[in-house]
Amino acid sequence: MPATLVIRSSAIHAAGCYTTTPIRKGARIVEYDGPRITKDVADERYADRFVTYLFGVGDRNTVIDGFGAAMFINHSCNPNCETQEIDERVFVVAIRNIAPGEELTYEYNLYDSDEEDQPCYCGANVCRGTMFSEEEIRRRKRIAARTAKAGRA
Ligand SMILES: [Zn+2]
Incomplete structure (x- = not known):
């Protein structure tokens, strides 16, 4: 039985995606779908927007311009879902059993952002304080470090 998803206000961020039916661990819940655009087009289109619904796929020069329920799924540092990329399609998959009424979340693992920071307010006790990926932080x-060195030279 496919999960029934609803969009309503969320403590994490303006709106969130909730399930009204139980979801089993491992279930593929929803596809992160939408038009595919290049990263350059996305940068241009969303330069002035604070909130965007973009998801990098494949070689990371392509992003999905999110459309549908999946784009309302918020980031959490203690998520109940993860995203899986299969043939340049992105699916949100449950990583534990999820009860009716729970908000769906996954780790955004943002990268290659022009923002100074993408602070996280997910409220999880393991919150990393940022929505950037570990890789992006490194x-x-x-x-x-390079900039500091150059400054001293
Ligand atoms: Zn967090």
Whole structure:
């Protein structure tokens, strides 16, 4: 039985995606679907927007311009879902059993952002305080270290 999803206000961020039916661990819940655009087009289109619904796929030069329920799923550092990419399609999959009424969340693992930071307010006790991926945090530290070195030269 497919999960029934509803969009309503969320404590994490303006709106969230909730299930009204139980979801089993491992179930594929919803596809993160929408038009595919290049990263350059996305940067241009959303340059002035604070909130965007973009999801990088494949070589990371392509992003999905989110459309549908999946784009309302918020980030959490203690999520109940994860995303799986299969042939450049992105699916939201349950990583534990989810009860009716629960908000669906996954880790955004943001990367390659022009933002200074993408602070996280998910409220999980394991909250990392940022929506950036570990990889992105390491990349930023490397750049910061290089900049500091150049400054001293
Ligand atoms: Zn968090």
